[in-house]
Amino acid sequence: MRIETLAALNAERAARRAAILVTDVASGEQRLVREAEIDADPLAETLRTHLASGRSGLVEAGGRDLFLTVQVPPVRLVVIGAVHISQALAPMAAGLDLAVTVIDPRTAFATPERFPGIELVSLWPDEAFAGPVPPLDRYCAVAALTHDPKIDDPALRSALRAGCFYVGALGSRKTHARRLDRLTEAGFGQAETGRIRAPIGLDIGAATPPEIAVAILAEIVAARRRTGAGA
Amino acid sequence: MLATDTDILAAAESWRRDGRDVAVATVIETWGSAPRPVGSHLVIDGAGNFLGSVSGGCVEGEVITEGLDVIADGRPRILEFGVADETAWRAGLSCGGRIRVFLERVA
Structure with a gap:
């Protein structure tokens, strides 16, 4: 492997962009295919399949054995609201290797005692994304859990604009209907607002905060594995 | 942290x-209950220092030795470990799985 190729692969990862390293295992010849270059690649279809699954693997093409090193950015979970459910959700998400950030402008909620070892940002969502929290991208999952439109709505707007692979919001169907009205007024179309999962979480009859956390995480895992977002 | x-x-x-x-x-293929998934990496330097894992410890020694040869001659190669071959008998994948590992020098 040439150091330039290795450096380019590492640079794509640092920039949170997907890339595939194609290696001819007989000759050692290699080329790096960046996410934006896949469509123009002779192996486009195969590369897309591997990118979607996020899995590296050996393929045969033109009589050659090629190994595809598939690199997709690590998934981040941004939780809006340092609430009871988040206290259960954050450590479970960390166990699934999601990089978790909890955002809540209410300093009484966002305390390290309530969230030991979890990255906490005590700012309004818009301030958080303009400051200490890296901008959202399609390898992010966003769960809005405050029940307060003043806090949840700006985060949902950012999540939809960024094309996050998972956008979920807590609240009853009635609450959600009002939320959809507000987002529609803000200029979002049905295709966008339809991406919000609400009521949040797989329907497993979850009753307690940890159970709701399981339902949310299961929904995130399904969204991630079925759309191929993130490592 | 791992x-x-x-x-x-x-x-x-x-x-x-x-x-x-x-x-x-790089682990490029696995069969059976291989301990590390396809795509796992191990990096080796000329002094035998290493980071990462291709088998959870079973065949690392062999991979490192071969890695030093790759560093010396620059030729990429494929190593195979499993219950069926001589090397496995020596280095051994006790889990009964088989793995193929691609080794290359960084130039």
């Missing part, structure tokens, strides 16, 4: 930039 595969490739780059000789091993 080194992730991403940390390992970053280490490979920084080791090489520091002037160390470096080889990278």
Whole structure:
């Protein structure tokens, strides 16, 4: 492997962009295919399949054995609201290797005692994304859990604009209907607002905060594995 | 924290930039209950230092030895470990799985 190729692969990862390293295992010849270059690649279809699954693997093409090193950015979970459910959700998400950030402008909620070892940002969502929290991208999952439109709505707007692979919001169907009205007024179309999962979480009859956390995480895992977002 | 595969490739780059000789091993195929998934990396330097894992410890020694040969001659190669071959008898994948590992030098 040439150091330039290795450096380019590492640079794509640092920039949170997907890339595939194609290696001819007989000759050692290699080329790096960046996410934006896949469509123009002779192996486009195969590369897309591997990118979607996020899995590296050996393929045969033109009589050659090629190994595809598939690199997709690590998934981040941004939780809006340092609430009871988040206290259960954050450590479970960390166990699934999601990089978790909890955002809540209410300093009484966002305390390290309530969230030991979890990255906490005590700012309004818009301030958080303009400051200490890296901008959202399609390898992010966003769960809005405050029940307060003043806090949840700006985060949902950012999540939809960024094309996050998972956008979920807590609240009853009635609450959600009002939320959809507000987002529609803000200029979002049905295709966008339809991406919000609400009521949040797989329907497993979850009753307690940890159970709701399981339902949310299961929904995130399904969204991630079925759309191929993130490592 | 356990080194992730991403940390390992970053280490490979920084080791090489520091002037160390470096080889990278990648699990390219597994059968049965192989302990580390396809795509797992192990990076080796010329002094035998290593980071990462291709088998959870069963065949690392053999991969490192071969890695030093790859550093010496620059030729990429494929190693195979499993219950059926001689090497496995020596190095051994006690889980009964089989793995193929691609080894290359970082130039």
